[in-house]
Amino acid sequence: MIFLLLLGVPVALGHLYLWRRLVVNTTLPRTLGRRIGTVAIVGAFVMLMSALVVTRRVPPEYGKFFAWPGFVWLAVLFYLAIALGVAEIPRRILLKRAVLTPVAAGAGPVEPVEVVPDPSRRLFIARSVAIGSGVAAGGVVGYGMTQALGDPQLLNVPVTLNKLQSSLSGFRIAVVSDIHLGPLLGRSHTERIVRMINEQQADMVAIVGDLVDGTVAELGEAAAPLRDLVSKQGSFFVTGNHEYFSGHEQWIAELDRLGVNPLRNEGLTIAGGIEVVGVNDVTGKSYDDGPDFGRALAGRNRNNPVVLLSHQPVQVADASSHGVDLQLSGHTHGGQMAPFNFLVPLQQPSTAGLSKVDGTWLYTSRGAGFWGPPVRVGAPPDITMIELRSAG
Incomplete structure (x- = not known):
C-alpha cells in the first residue's frame, strides 16, 4: 500500500498534467476528440497501475502481458512530462505576445498592448507542442529500449x-x-x-x-x-x-x-x-x-x-x-x-x-x-x- 501511494500519487498527477496539455489544450470542449483523449489518458493510467500491481501477484508468464505495455508507457509518460515541461516557456511566449496598437497622430507615444491569441492560434500552438513533445519522448524511449534490451x-x-x-x-x-x-x-x-x-x-x-x-x-x-x-x-x-x-x-x-x-x-x-x-x-x-x-x-x-x-x-x-x-x-x-x-x-x-x-x-x-x-x-x-x- 505504501509503495502504491508513493508511486501512484505522482503517476496520477503526471497523467493529470498530460490530460491538460495533450487533451484539454488541443481539443474543443464537448467534442468527440476530447472524450476520446480523456478515455485514453484514463486507460493509460489504469494500464500502468495494473503493471505495478498485477505483475507482483501473478507468474511472470502472465505478468508480462501487463508489464510490457505498462512499463513502456511509464517511460513515455516520464519523458513526455519532461518534454512538455521544457516546452512550457516557449509555449507561453507564443500564446501571449506584445503588439503595437496604432493611435491617432499627436495622441502620444505608441504603447505595447498584450493580446490573447484567437482560439485557432491557441489550438495550433498547443497541438504543435503536443506533437513535438510526443516525437521527442517517443524517440528517447525507443533509443532507450534498444540500449536496455541489447547486449550489455x-x-x-x-x-x-x-x-x-x-x-x-x-x-x-x-x-x-x-x-x-x-x-x-x-x-x-x-x-x-x-x-x-x-x-x-x-x-x-x-x-x-x-x-x-x-x-x-x-x-x-x-x-x-x-x-x-x-x-x-x-x-x-x-x-x-x-x-x-x-x-x-x-x-x-x-x-x-x-x-x-x-x-x-x-x-x-x-x-x-x-x-x-x-x-x-x-x-x-x-x-x-x-x-x-x-x-x-x-x-x-x-x-x-x-x-x-x-x-x-x-x-x-x-x-x-x-x-x-x-x-x-x-x-x-x-x-x-x-x-x-x-x-x-x-x-x-x-x-x-x-x-x-x-x-x-x-x-x-x-x-x-x-x-x-x-x-x-x-x-x-x-x-x-x-x-x-x-x-x-
Missing part, C-alpha cells in the same frame, strides 16, 4: 592493489549485477550473460545482487543457465535488496545448487593470495539477515588484499573502516534513465564506475538488466572485467 557493454577496468602478489597480477574478475530476471527478462537474458562471461575466461565471477524479481518457483528455469558459468576460481553471489522481496532463503539454496557460491557474511582465500568476502545487503536487516562485517572478515589473512562483494555502494563506509581493498557493487543501474543519474548521489557514494573512498577502491556496475521500464538512457547495461594489478 563489456568493460575492462584495471585496479592496482598494494597487497596483491606480483604472481597474481592480471587476475580477472567478471562482475555482473542487477540482472533482474522477471516478467520482462527471462532465460534468454541469462544465457546471453553466461555466454559473454564465459567468452572472457575469467579467473572468478562475482554476481553482486538483484538477480531476480520473483520466486524460485516462478524464475528457477530462467536462472538455470547460471550452472554453465565457467571460471578458474569459481562463481560467487551476494544478496541484493530484491532477493529479500523474492524469498532470499530459497534463492540462496537454488544458487548453491547451481554451483554459484553464496557468500553470507563470510569469505575465503582463493588463488593462494586473495581474500574474497561477501556481505548481505542492508535490506537484510529487516529480515534478520543484515550485513556483518566483523563476521565476514574474521580470520582473514591481513597480508592478502580483500575483495568485497556488496550489493550497495553505500556499504563502502563500513568496508573502508575494516580495511577492505576493493569493493564490487551494483544497485544504482547508473541511474538507468537520465536524469535519475543526478539523484543517485543523494543516496549512494557512487553512481557508476571506479572511485576511491577512504583508501578503498569502489567499483559500481550499472547492471546487466533493468527494473521497471525496459529502457536505459545514458546508462547502458554492462558486464565488467576487473583486472587486478600488483603495485610492484
Whole structure:
C-alpha cells in the first residue's frame, strides 16, 4: 500500500498534467476528440497501475502481458512530462505576445498592448507542442529500449592493489549485477550473460545482487543457465535488496545448487593470495539477515588484499573502516534513465564506475538488466572485467 501511494500519487498527477496539455489544450470542449483523449489518458493510467500491481501477484508468464505495455508507457509518460515541461516557456511566449496598437497622430507615444491569441492560434500552438513533445519522448524511449534490451557493454577496468602478489597480477574478475530476471527478462537474458562471461575466461565471477524479481518457483528455469558459468576460481553471489522481496532463503539454496557460491557474511582465500568476502545487503536487516562485517572478515589473512562483494555502494563506509581493498557493487543501474543519474548521489557514494573512498577502491556496475521500464538512457547495461594489478 505504501509503495502504491508513493508511486501512484505522482503517476496520477503526471497523467493529470498530460490530460491538460495533450487533451484539454488541443481539443474543443464537448467534442468527440476530447472524450476520446480523456478515455485514453484514463486507460493509460489504469494500464500502468495494473503493471505495478498485477505483475507482483501473478507468474511472470502472465505478468508480462501487463508489464510490457505498462512499463513502456511509464517511460513515455516520464519523458513526455519532461518534454512538455521544457516546452512550457516557449509555449507561453507564443500564446501571449506584445503588439503595437496604432493611435491617432499627436495622441502620444505608441504603447505595447498584450493580446490573447484567437482560439485557432491557441489550438495550433498547443497541438504543435503536443506533437513535438510526443516525437521527442517517443524517440528517447525507443533509443532507450534498444540500449536496455541489447547486449550489455563489456568493460575492462584495471585496479592496482598494494597487497596483491606480483604472481597474481592480471587476475580477472567478471562482475555482473542487477540482472533482474522477471516478467520482462527471462532465460534468454541469462544465457546471453553466461555466454559473454564465459567468452572472457575469467579467473572468478562475482554476481553482486538483484538477480531476480520473483520466486524460485516462478524464475528457477530462467536462472538455470547460471550452472554453465565457467571460471578458474569459481562463481560467487551476494544478496541484493530484491532477493529479500523474492524469498532470499530459497534463492540462496537454488544458487548453491547451481554451483554459484553464496557468500553470507563470510569469505575465503582463493588463488593462494586473495581474500574474497561477501556481505548481505542492508535490506537484510529487516529480515534478520543484515550485513556483518566483523563476521565476514574474521580470520582473514591481513597480508592478502580483500575483495568485497556488496550489493550497495553505500556499504563502502563500513568496508573502508575494516580495511577492505576493493569493493564490487551494483544497485544504482547508473541511474538507468537520465536524469535519475543526478539523484543517485543523494543516496549512494557512487553512481557508476571506479572511485576511491577512504583508501578503498569502489567499483559500481550499472547492471546487466533493468527494473521497471525496459529502457536505459545514458546508462547502458554492462558486464565488467576487473583486472587486478600488483603495485610492484
